[in-house]
Amino acid sequence: MKKVEAIIKPFKLDEVKKALGELNIEGMTVTEVKGFGRQKGHSEIYRGAEYMVDFLPKVKIEVVTSDEMTPKVVAAITEAARTGKIGDGKIFITPVDDGVRIRTGERGTDAL
Amino acid sequence: MKKVEAIIKPFKLDEVKKALGELNIEGMTVTEVKGFGRQKGHSEIYRGAEYMVDFLPKVKIEVVTSDEMTPKVVAAITEAARTGKIGDGKIFITPVDDGVRIRTGERGTDAL
Amino acid sequence: MKKVEAIIKPFKLDEVKKALGELNIEGMTVTEVKGFGRQKGHSEIYRGAEYMVDFLPKVKIEVVTSDEMTPKVVAAITEAARTGKIGDGKIFITPVDDGVRIRTGERGTDAL
Amino acid sequence: MLKLFSAFLICLVSATNALADGPAVDTGDTAWVLISTALVLLMTAPGLALFYSGMVRRKNVLGTLMQSFAVLCVVSIQWVLIGYSLSFGPDRLGLIGGFEFFGLSGVGQDPNPDYSATIPHQAFMLFQMMFAVITPALIAGAFAERMKFSAFLVFTLLWTTLVYDPLAHWVWGVGGWLRVLGALDFAGGAVVHISSGAAALAAALTLGKRKGYLTEIMPPHNLPLTVIGAGLLWFGWFGFNAGSALGANGLAATAFLTTNTAAAGAGLSWMAAEWLHRGKPTLLGLASGLVAGLVAITPAAGFVSPLSSIIIGLAAGVICYLSVAIMKPLFGYDDSLDAFGIHGVGGILGAVATGLFATTVVNTAGADGLFSGSGALLGKQLIAIGACFLYSFTISLVILKAIDMVMGLRVAKDDEVQGLDITQHSESGYSL
Amino acid sequence: MLKLFSAFLICLVSATNALADGPAVDTGDTAWVLISTALVLLMTAPGLALFYSGMVRRKNVLGTLMQSFAVLCVVSIQWVLIGYSLSFGPDRLGLIGGFEFFGLSGVGQDPNPDYSATIPHQAFMLFQMMFAVITPALIAGAFAERMKFSAFLVFTLLWTTLVYDPLAHWVWGVGGWLRVLGALDFAGGAVVHISSGAAALAAALTLGKRKGYLTEIMPPHNLPLTVIGAGLLWFGWFGFNAGSALGANGLAATAFLTTNTAAAGAGLSWMAAEWLHRGKPTLLGLASGLVAGLVAITPAAGFVSPLSSIIIGLAAGVICYLSVAIMKPLFGYDDSLDAFGIHGVGGILGAVATGLFATTVVNTAGADGLFSGSGALLGKQLIAIGACFLYSFTISLVILKAIDMVMGLRVAKDDEVQGLDITQHSESGYSL
Amino acid sequence: MLKLFSAFLICLVSATNALADGPAVDTGDTAWVLISTALVLLMTAPGLALFYSGMVRRKNVLGTLMQSFAVLCVVSIQWVLIGYSLSFGPDRLGLIGGFEFFGLSGVGQDPNPDYSATIPHQAFMLFQMMFAVITPALIAGAFAERMKFSAFLVFTLLWTTLVYDPLAHWVWGVGGWLRVLGALDFAGGAVVHISSGAAALAAALTLGKRKGYLTEIMPPHNLPLTVIGAGLLWFGWFGFNAGSALGANGLAATAFLTTNTAAAGAGLSWMAAEWLHRGKPTLLGLASGLVAGLVAITPAAGFVSPLSSIIIGLAAGVICYLSVAIMKPLFGYDDSLDAFGIHGVGGILGAVATGLFATTVVNTAGADGLFSGSGALLGKQLIAIGACFLYSFTISLVILKAIDMVMGLRVAKDDEVQGLDITQHSESGYSL
């Protein structure tokens, strides 16, 4: 099992969700985060003082999936989230030892 | 060391915290997230237009713990967070290479 | 590749960002979280009723970096985030299998 | 119903007998009463709506706002059709007004000297309307976060008609038995606050506690909203109390003054009580206290001196604090936003204080209270308190039980967990 | 321009011919009109600003608030320099006012009996100013979340001068052709609501849909803001409508009353319509409905009976709901916050209703409508509706196209995605 | 103290000598002054409270709101007990009022022709009370986010008594030396704004900078709150300025008009200055500008022509912008919410402008300024500015140093980091 963790532009969430749906991925968890990277931020002005805000709003999607599905999930997200402009985000794949469905106690990929 | 990551229903947080307390787990980190899964969302109506909202508010609890404690932690969360209804959430167990307590620089399980 | 995940006091974010900048770390993702630990919370009073609030506002910084850089990143964060008082937070190092830059499809450390 | 409908038809055509011959309208008095009317509307919506909705949990913010706004709409219509007539129509046995003013027939642009000789009858009616509006909205604090919206609508309509309208007649209607008795209620201590407080207690007992009450933390989700509400309540209360002079005169100035000092005193004394008791002066405490002071001065505003009003305010802050922080947990009822603890207790306190501090030096149309040498008034005040409290409590209980049997008062458990906003209204307060 | 400047210089020195001899000022009437003026300002800022800004997405909250505040500033100056004169200056051909009042020359502390014999001319001018302010602010609902701020400023200035000022003259100016014709518009149903609604439709069509309209979910980001706005609108509308009696008299009381009942009726009927249609009574629905009721009663407020106002309100809630929930998706234009759907449709409804329900029993200075036996008024109302709608729609279209050619109306795609707050104003609404 | 207590007892019994024989009360004037009083209360709470609290960081929102509300409560009581007497009691040496009005003894329902012949003396006293309330609340902007609440309470009480009350007497009290001199201050440019601005500067210097000032980003946490506050300030300021005519007359209309145009002009000119300087027109800029315009027109409102008021407004927006955006960083003091930069600088500007633009054509009770051919007034204005600024600055410094020695002014470092809400009040603003 792997966790696929994608940090994307917020307005791409719907498209990514749809792309995952087409893979029959039935679950995911989404977090609002702030990203810092090559994409430059914007300035804000308050009473004549100018600040650089370099943290940009991003959305983190976490999908835990079987090893077989992982490449497909990565490919689907990559495609759906891409605008081609800087700041499109990253996908990280990390190992997962086990999963549990709380309701039933099921384990492993059955829990997904 | 393992990280136990549980996505649960928000109103179960207190009970899970208490259950972990009974295991002498002294630290955890909590994030508000939105979940998408089998549990269906709700509709919202604005000026006669109806929208489906399928992201539901969930809470993610992260507990890093020793390998020995991991099954106990998983069991405690499973029990405390269960309502038996769809959407109770998931637990994922992932490997952790090392930990550091920033204040002291302690490493490994001493850092917890 | 490793993910370095640090839970720190919110007002230390700027210093940590600066310290990472000195290592030429060019990307990170930040999440607002709530922490429970040895640091005690505070009480709140509403119409004469007193509540204990033991979840404290913390900030989680995630930096995915190469294996070589990992110790430097950990050291930099540890130093910049330390106040010496309880509640300074933790750093957890977890394995990352792979990374993708969505914009270009680059893989591995090239994606960072 | 048929009668109502024909009255309706007549009014539609012949309308508001807007003749120009009666006693003269004073423009200054009219300006003051009209703006006061607008101020009292502002108290309910958005004033009280915000005061309450900031205190609930995020998931119930809209449901709580909705209650005040719905009451405003429902009672605005009820009052025009039947409420004003039941309250201020020609007396029947000292208990209720007659049908004569149904559909505002006979309520025109000329003054009605029975109630106010210098402003249009419609202006008097409108001013009173806003009192009828705010009263049921106050009750909602007791059953916040758990009542079905449909049941709430039915309750509002029944309660206004069966409780508020008769009580308004008793105390303020020409021929009303408490008015005849000589009990004093300058701006609605009994009619508005004691009656809503008693109903609130009945509601808290009937509906039962919120799921998680006393075991879960239920902090206010947005105190700035509550504080905007508190500010608008203070502002609007000048219309409520000083407007009750029904003219822009010296009495209005005095009522304005006592209102302000009582609010200030109670804000400080609640804050001080909490500071001593819990170690910190809180903003919610100060805001709650000022509302308690406004409640307590309401029946007394045009009858007592400024310095008496400070004392009334100081007392109101401490006593309402004790009722909320000590008495409520002791008895264990869930008066969620302290509608009984502030309006019931504060209203009783104010009615008693009127019996103590009233003086004809301030208002010759008033009476002398105990501290001016006469105990008679205090006795009458106690009768008025008892009558209003018992009547409202009993009828409210009956109404609530009846609604519960017919359609259910409370939302389903799961709906309570998910919140009123989504389950009752299919909306979310924020997507910040 | 030169003329303007010299008028300016003269005024600066000789100022506001504040003599003390003319017809006497009535203090009560003046108090009422001044406070009404303040109430109408409150409607725009922060009332309408909040009502609108709570409905947009978080990233546009400041841009939306900014529009109402900027209009207030711009039109306050425009009105003093030229607007009042174009609207209420001596008539030219029934179409526009002359230059005589430029820079408020001749607009002093004495009454101008042409418009109001009992209040200072400046008070009348100020009251009218606030109507000129709110009208362009209403239009902004149609193009929320996508217009360039610079283009918005230019639009506001041109629209006020070329559309609002002439229309105000037609309907209210002595000698204005619709006034001469005998069309009734008590407080601005045509001048304010039909004209802004027609401009809103023109703007929605010219600017086109928001990116993601109908494909993305765009829920209101902060409904409590919207509800505070709705409450302030209701409160302020008493100044708008009852203030239009230009005195604190029986007519003001009647207008106050019809305003209140129409708002209440429409709040309930929109809520009911949505409840039937979608299964839930929503707070945004109730709030939208009460605004629709306030719009619809505006032209009728001082001409109809209280019971008629209930009917007008009930109709307004349902009809505006249908226009927003059925008609808009049918035609597919993006009138983002329903400026046309509520103000245009509600304004037309109100103008027609005036032709139906008006009765001289309520106001001898009015006229009898269809239900009082005369069809003539209805005909005049239809002419007024048609003239105001077409004039505003056409000129708005021309102004918008012209601005689009010269400087562009719409922000860049990327800026729309990022939001107006950061791209137009370099600010963020919240860091909660 | 004993004296005070016996005065207190007397008042409690004999109350407010509410006789009915004196000069007649005018209902229109009374309506206007009462509603103006309510409007000025609204400016402080919730107006200023929101304006300020939206600008601080989230962790200090309640602490900031609390300051305005606490001032309102404390000064409402202080004014009744001693403040009004010190300010408006019979003159002692041109410097202070005597004890005669302690506890409002002798301040009844009849007019006091010394100050206002057509409204109840209590109404005049109440109107003045609200000025005494808002002034210390303004100062709080300078030391936002770092002052101990207990120290703040003590400061408020001392400052009101030792600074505000004497200054009010100097400028407005019969026999006050600046009044006798002939300096003009229509609605409190010196008494309210210069005095609070000078105190603000003293406070910013004494308390020192916030931790992280200029190194950390401290963006406003909730600009919609600030904007609601700005809207309420504009609305309430009509009471402040036009209410200062103490009647509903032509002068009130003129003051209303100059107030509105100055606010509009300054909103636009601050926005324009920031647009030129930083490249973007901001909402906070427009809101700050309109407040600056309202401040600057305050002393001039009843003395200048409408067109002059536009110029004053335009100047106020630019000059206050420069003081905030250029001067403050230059000198490096942390006037956190620009209480000095807007109220101090704007107040001085307005007092000077009164000396330039005042004309007896607008107000025969006023004087002619430099542009009407007489330099004398300007000289008097400069004396008044100097005297008020220096007196307030010096005494404020002494009070602050004394409090610092006795109990400490500033919260502990850790408490500043954690925020005032939790450390001073044990509350959190939001759980959204």
Ligand SMILES: Nc1ncnc2c1ncn2[C@@H]1O[C@H](COP(=O)(O)OP(=O)(O)O)[C@@H](O)[C@H]1O
């Ligand atoms: N090393 C990293 N570790 C964690 N998150 C990162 C890292 N680098 C970038 N990110 C996240 O990815 C987002 C996009 O990165 P950025 O460098 O702006 O553009 P791009 O994805 O086009 O390279 C950042 O805002 C940040 O949230």
Ligand SMILES: Nc1ncnc2c1ncn2[C@@H]1O[C@H](COP(=O)(O)OP(=O)(O)O)[C@@H](O)[C@H]1O
């Ligand atoms: N594959 C997954 N990866 C990450 N999170 C998931 C996954 N599947 C479900 N979740 C999370 O678990 C929550 C509950 O899942 P759901 O399918 O609704 O019910 P259940 O837990 O009863 O199977 C979801 O809201 C989502 O946050």
Ligand SMILES: Nc1ncnc2c1ncn2[C@@H]1O[C@H](COP(=O)(O)OP(=O)(O)O)[C@@H](O)[C@H]1O
């Ligand atoms: N076992 C753990 N798993 C996950 N997060 C933890 C754990 N222990 C502590 N934390 C996080 O670290 C923060 C600081 O821990 P705490 O015990 O208060 O102080 P210290 O870091 O000084 O030991 C907590 O608020 C929590 O967010």
